[in-house]
Amino acid sequence: MVSKDVIFDEVRRVGREWVIRGRVRSRSRPNTWHSVEVRIRRLRNGEVAMVGRCDCEAFTKGHMVCWHMLHLTNAFIKNRHRLVSGLGFSVNY
Known part of the structure; x- marks a missing residue:
């Protein structure tokens, strides 16, 4: 288990981009899981760009980056070597 609040459904590399799909537990409604x-x-200048979507109210109504997107990203970065082992990629994020 990577996190009690994150379930990874898909992790794949498309060109220079990582695509991560999963479910993240709601902090306000613990029985609710959001699809993220x-x-x-990684940009050529060394910066990292992240885009995404979530079915939570903060994203769907507020059109802003939500905690669920950040939490999924953080869980991926912390566990990236374990998540992508066997995919044949070198992970440097």
Whole structure:
């Protein structure tokens, strides 16, 4: 188990971009899980760009990056070597 609050449904590399799909437990409603997708890309200048979407109210109504997107990204970064082992990729994020 990577996290009690995150379930990874898909982790794949598309070109220079990581696509991560999963479910993240709601902090305000612990029995609710939000569907989240993030795409992470390292830019040529060394910066990292992240775009994504979530079905939570903060994202669907507020159109802003939500905690669920950040939490999925953080869980991926912390566990990236374990998550992608066997995929044949070198992970340097």
